[in-house]
Amino acid sequence: MMKVVVFGASGYVGTSVYKLLxxxxxxxxxxxxxETKPVFDELHKLxxxxxESFSDFFKKENPDVVIWSVMNGPNEYxxxxxxxxxxxxxxxxxxxxxxxSSDFVYSDGKGPYTEEDSLSTLPDDHIYSNYTNAxxxxxxxxxxxxxxxxxxxxxxxxxxxQIGKLDxxxxxxxxxLRSGQPIAFRGDLIRTFVHVEDLANTIAELVPKDIxxxxxxxxxxxxxxxxxxxxxAEQLGYDASLVEKASEYEEADEEVPKDTSLVTxxxxxxxxxxxx
Ligand SMILES: NC(=O)c1ccc[n+]([C@@H]2O[C@H](COP(=O)([O-])OP(=O)(O)OC[C@H]3O[C@@H](n4cnc5c(N)ncnc54)[C@H](OP(=O)(O)O)[C@@H]3O)[C@@H](O)[C@H]2O)c1
Numbered sequence: 001m002m003k004v005v006v007f008g009a010s011g012y013v014g015t016s017v018y019k020l021l022x023x024x025x026x027x028x029x030x031x032x033x034x035e036t037k038p039v040f041d042e043l044h045k046l047x048x049x050x051x052e053s054f055s056d057f058f059k060k061e062n063p064d065v066v067i068w069s070v071m072n073g074p075n076e077y078x079x080x081x082x083x084x085x086x087x088x089x090x091x092x093x094x095x096x097x098x099x100x101s102s103d104f105v106y107s108d109g110k111g112p113y114t115e116e117d118s119l120s121t122l123p124d125d126h127i128y129s130n131y132t133n134a135x136x137x138x139x140x141x142x143x144x145x146x147x148x149x150x151x152x153x154x155x156x157x158x159x160x161x162q163i164g165k166l167d168x169x170x171x172x173x174x175x176x177l178r179s180g181q182p183i184a185f186r187g188d189l190i191r192t193f194v195h196v197e198d199l200a201n202t203i204a205e206l207v208p209k210d211i212x213x214x215x216x217x218x219x220x221x222x223x224x225x226x227x228x229x230x231x232x233a234e235q236l237g238y239d240a241s242l243v244e245k246a247s248e249y250e251e252a253d254e255e256v257p258k259d260t261s262l263v264t265x266x267x268x269x270x271x272x273x274x275x276x
Contacts, residue, residue: 001165005063006031007070007087010038012161012171014069018043019162021207030061034072040163047085049116058090063158065207067090068099078136084138088145092218096148096212099210101139103155103191103216104132107140111190112222115153115214115266126253139214150206151214153197155192155262158232170236173229177238184246185227190259194218195276202273215267219275222261 004021008014009031015038022041032046039188046057048070066087076161091097103111105119107128119136122129142149158167166174176183194217201218223231226245233240250256264275 002027002065003027003061003063004065004067005058005061007046009033009041009043009069010036011069011071012165012167013157013163013196013199014067015040015056015202016196017067017069019031020200020204023062024204027207030063032057035120038163041075048086049078051082051086054083054086056089063095065098067098067203067207068097072088074130076131077137080134080141083098085097088141089122091146091148093148096147096150097139097142097238098150098152098206099142100199100203100215101151101153102131103153103260103262104128104257105136105153106260107132107136107138107257111261112192112263113216114263115216123253126255128256130174137175137266143214148212150212152199152206152267153205153214153262154194154258155218157194157196158228159195159197161215162200162214163198169229170232173232173243174236177236177242178232179198179213180239180242182242182244183229185225185229186245186246186248186256187224188224188248188258190226190261190263191226192216192218192222192227192262193228198273198275202267202271204273205208205271207275208271211270214262215270217267217275218264220264 004016009018010033018031029041033043106113108120121133230243
C-alpha cells in the first residue's frame, strides 16, 4: 500500500487532495493541519517549521509520496527557509515530493510562460515579495537538492472544493452580487485560472505515477480577472453588469505582475484529467 502525506490538508486545495486520496483503496493518506482543526477527519496537528515535531512525525509516517499544499501569507518565507528545509533534509530519493508552486514565480509578468522560462523575484520592499520570493527560493531549493520531485505551478485557484468551500475571490463576488452591489476587477491582469477540483484530481492522478519534473497546470485559456469574474457572475446566475473594471493605477511597490499566464501543454500530455 502506498503511503501519502498531505501537508496543509486543512487548507483550500489540500482538503480536496486529501479527500480524493482517502477514497482510493490502494492509498493510505495522512494529513496535517496547523490551526484549523477540520471537522471532516482526523488530521495531525503539525507546525512544519518546528524541527523536533517535524522530525518525529516524518520518521513515524515514512511516506512514499509527500504533497506540499502549505501556505502562510506573511510568513511564507519561513515556510521555505524552515519548513521546506526540514522536509528536504528528511527526504530520500525513495520518497517523491509534489510541491504546489505559483504563477507568481513569473513575477516579471510578461506571459504566457512555459516551464523553461526563467523565474524572477521582486524587490524586498514590494508587497508581494514575501510570497513570490519564497516560492522562487523553494523551487530552486528543490531543484538543487532533490531528484524525485514534481513542481506544479498554478495560477489563481477557484471553485468549490470537496467540502463545499469556495475560494475567497468568488466568495466575495457572490457576497456583493447577492446584495446588488457592484464589484470591480482589473482588466489588465491576465491569469490561467484553475478549478480546485481539476488541480486536486491532477495531483491525485500523479501520485502513483513515476513522473518527475516541473509542470504548469491549468486550462489552455487565459483570462483577465475582469473577464473571469464576469463569466463567473453569469455562471452563478447573477447580474454580470454589476462586475466592473477596476482602476489600473498602482504605486511602484504595489505593482501586480501583469501577465503570469501559463502554457499548459506539457501537463495535458501526461494526465487524463481535463481542465475546465
Ligand atoms: N489558492 C490559490 O489561489 C493558489 C494559487 C497558486 C498556488 N497555490 C498553492 O497551493 C498550495 C495550497 O494553497 P491553499 O490556497 O490551499 O492555502 P490555504 O487554504 O491557506 O491552506 C494552507 C494550509 O497550510 C497550513 N499551514 C500554514 N502554515 C503552516 C505551518 N507552519 N505548518 C504546517 N501547516 C501550515 C494551513 O493550516 P491551518 O489552516 O490549519 O492553519 C493550511 O492547511 C500552496 O502551496 C499555495 O502556494 C494556491
